[in-house]
Amino acid sequence: MATGRKSTGSKAAAPVAPAGVVTLEMVAEEAGVSPSTVSRILNGTAKVRESKVRAVRAAISKLQFQPNPVARSLARGRSMSVGVIIQTIDSPFYGEALAAIEKGLFRAGYSVLFLSGHWREDDERRCVEHLLARRVEGIILVTSCLPDAELVRLTRTVPIVLTGRSIEAERSYSMDADSTPGARLATEYLIGQGHRKIAFIAGPANHPDSQQRLNGYKAALANAKIPFAAKLVVPGDYSDAGGHLAMNRLLDAKAEFTAVFAANDQTAYGAMLALHRRGLRVPQDVSIVGFDDLPTSSYIIPPLTTVHRSIHEVGEAAAEAMIDLLDGRVPVSKLSTATLAIRESTRSVRY
Amino acid sequence: MATGRKSTGSKAAAPVAPAGVVTLEMVAEEAGVSPSTVSRILNGTAKVRESKVRAVRAAISKLQFQPNPVARSLARGRSMSVGVIIQTIDSPFYGEALAAIEKGLFRAGYSVLFLSGHWREDDERRCVEHLLARRVEGIILVTSCLPDAELVRLTRTVPIVLTGRSIEAERSYSMDADSTPGARLATEYLIGQGHRKIAFIAGPANHPDSQQRLNGYKAALANAKIPFAAKLVVPGDYSDAGGHLAMNRLLDAKAEFTAVFAANDQTAYGAMLALHRRGLRVPQDVSIVGFDDLPTSSYIIPPLTTVHRSIHEVGEAAAEAMIDLLDGRVPVSKLSTATLAIRESTRSVRY
DNA sequence: GCAACCTTGGAAAGCGCTTTCAAAAGTAGC
DNA sequence: GCTACTTTTGAAAGCGCTTTCCAAGGTTGC
Missing domain, CATH: 3.40.50.2300 (Response regulator)
Incomplete structure (x- = not known):
C-alpha cells in the first residue's frame, strides 16, 4: 500500500510506473520467467510447469498485479x-x-x-x-x-x-x-367482467409496440363481437401527462365507456387522475387496466390491474x-408470456 | 459502403484488415505523409503545412477513418x-x-x-x-x-x-x-398548516441522507416548540413496501397523528395505500408530504406534496x-436548494 | 548412447496509436 | 551565397499485452 517499498527487486529496479501500476513484465521479472509465460498462465493458453505457475501466482499476488484491459483489448x-x-x-x-x-x-x-x-x-x-x-x-x-x-x-x-x-x-x-397477446388479455379480461364499451388510450402512433397493443385490443373486441368504435380510441404518448390529456379528451367528447385500457401504466396513472378530477371513481364508475406493471402500480390507489411482463x-x-x-452461437429464443396482474382498478358490471 | 473497393491505392495494396477497419497508417499512406503527421493533425499537437492538412483530411473522409480509442488509450x-x-x-x-x-x-x-x-x-x-x-x-x-x-x-x-x-x-x-433543510421545509409546512402531531416514516437507519431527513424533521419540531415523540417515528426503507408496512405499524400502534412526513416519495405512496386500506382519506383525515418529487408524484391520487430537488x-x-x-481544476460548488412542490396531499387543520 | 519426438518457454513481432528525437526544409540576416 | 535559426516532418521507440515461431529441455525407444 505504502508508496515507498524497499528491498523489492533482486537486480535492477524496474522502471517505476507513474502511479505504481504493475505490469505483466514486472510480474515476469519478479517470478523469473518471461512475459509470454505469465501471459500463458493468465489466459490458460498453454501448459506451464507447475513450479513456474506457482512462482507467477505468487508474484502476481505479491505485486497485486491486474492486467491492463486496454492493452489486452488492443492486443486481442x-x-x-x-x-x-x-x-x-x-x-x-x-x-x-x-x-x-x-x-x-x-x-x-x-x-x-x-x-x-x-x-x-x-x-x-x-x-x-x-x-x-x-x-x-x-x-x-x-x-x-x-x-x-x-x-x-x-x-x-x-x-x-x-x-x-x-x-x-x-x-x-x-x-x-409481441404485445398483442398481452393487450388482448387485458381487453378480454375487461370484456369478461361484462364491459362492452371499452375505451383505449393508445401509445405513440409510430411505435410498432404501441400498434400491437392497439391490435390486441381490436382482436379482443372482434372476438367478442363487439363493434370497434373509433371514437373510443384516443392517442397518448406513454406518459402520465399524455394519459391525463387523453382521458380529458375522452370525457370532453362525451364518449360513453365503462372501462379503459391504457397502453401503459403511466398512461393509466394520468387517466386515473383525470377521472378523479371529474369526480369519477375507479373502479366504481370506470374500470381501468394498464400495461407494463411498473413497481409502483401495486401501490397506487387503487392498485392497478395491469399486464405484467417481466422486463x-x-x-x-x-x-x-x-x-x-x-460467441458465435445462435441464441435460443425464450419468450416469457404476459400475464394479468389483477388488482383493484376494475370491477365487474355483470348483472 | 460496398465491400469491394477497387482502384484505391497507388502502389502496394494495404494489408486488408479483418473487417475493413481503417487504421491511421492507411490514412497516412493514402495522403502520402507519415503516421506522425496524421496523428498531429488529429490531435492538433503541432503545426502542419496547410496542404498536408487538406490531403490528410481528404484521406480521412475518403477512407472513413475513425481512430481506434483502444489504441489511443494505450498510447496515451x-x-x-x-x-x-x-x-x-x-x-x-x-x-x-x-x-x-x-x-x-x-x-x-x-x-x-x-x-x-x-x-x-x-x-x-x-x-x-x-x-x-x-x-x-x-x-x-x-x-x-x-x-x-x-x-x-x-x-x-x-x-x-x-x-x-x-x-x-x-x-x-x-x-x-444536505437533506436537512428540505426535510425541515416539509415539516415546517405541515406545522404551518396547523399540524402538531406529525409522524415521520424514516429511511434506512445506516444511511446518512436518511439521518439528515430525520434531523430536519426534528429541527422543525424543535423550532416550533413541539415535543419530539419517539413513537411517531417509524423506520422505513425508502421503498413503497416499506412505507406501507411502516404506516400499518403506526396505525396498529394507535399512534395519534394528523400528518405524516415520509422520507421519500415511494415511502409516501406505500403509506397512502395503507391509509386507504384502513378507510382513512388523504388529505381529509391525514395529510402527507414526501421527499424527492418523482415524476409520477404529480399524477398519483391525490397529487403528492413533496420536497423537490432537481436530481x-x-x-x-x-x-x-x-x-x-x-482536468486538474478544483470544482466549484453549486448546490441547488430544495423547494416544496405543494400539491393536494395536505390540508390545513387551522381553526 | 543417440535419433526421433513431444513438451515448455523465451524472443520478438505485432495491435494502432502517441510522442520524442533528430533530420530536413524553410526563413532571415549579413 | 552562406550561416544561424526556426518550423515542419519522418523514423522509431514505446504503451502493456498476446501470439507466433523456434530453440531448449525432456522422453522414449532401440
Missing part, C-alpha cells in the same frame, strides 16, 4: 465491451431492463456502455456512431427508432440484439415480445442473446 | 472512461441522475461505465475493483455505502465525486446536498465536477 483486437442504447435511461420501465443487462454482461466479463436515444432517430444514430467508434463488439437496442434497413446494415458491422421489434438479419437477434427477464435474455451472438 | 495511458456506481440502476430517482451524468461526460468525450451496488457494501467494493481494473480515470459514487476511510483511500488511486455524503480528501469532490442538476453537477477534477 477485442474491446470486451458492448453498447446498450435505450430511449430514456430514467424510465422506471427500462431501468429494470438495464439492470438485468448490466448484470448479465458484467458476469461474462463485458463492460457496458449505456447511451440514451431520447426517442429521436438522429440521437440514436449518433449513439450508434459513438459506440462503433468505441469499438464495442455488439449493440443491444432497447426499442430502437431506427428504420429496419439501417439496422440490417448495422449487423454487417456488429451483432445486434433488438427488443420490441424484429428484423431479419444474420448476426442479429430480435426479442420482439427483467427481457433484459436477462437480451444479455444472454448478446453473449451467444458474440 | 488514459482510458477516457469514468465509472459510475449507483445503488439501484432501476430506481426512478437515480435514473434521472444517471441520464444527466451520462450526458455531461459523453459530451466531454468520456465513456461511462455504470455499475450497481445494490446497497451492499461488498457489492459496491467489487464494483470499485472492477472499475479500477478497467482503468477508469475517475469514479462517481452516487450515495455510496462504503466507509469514509475506504473512500479516502480510494482517492489516492483515482479522483472521486460523491453525492449524498461528504469526505475530506484531496482529489475528491463531495456534493452532499437532474445533481447529476449534471457531478459530471462537471468529475471533469474539473480530471
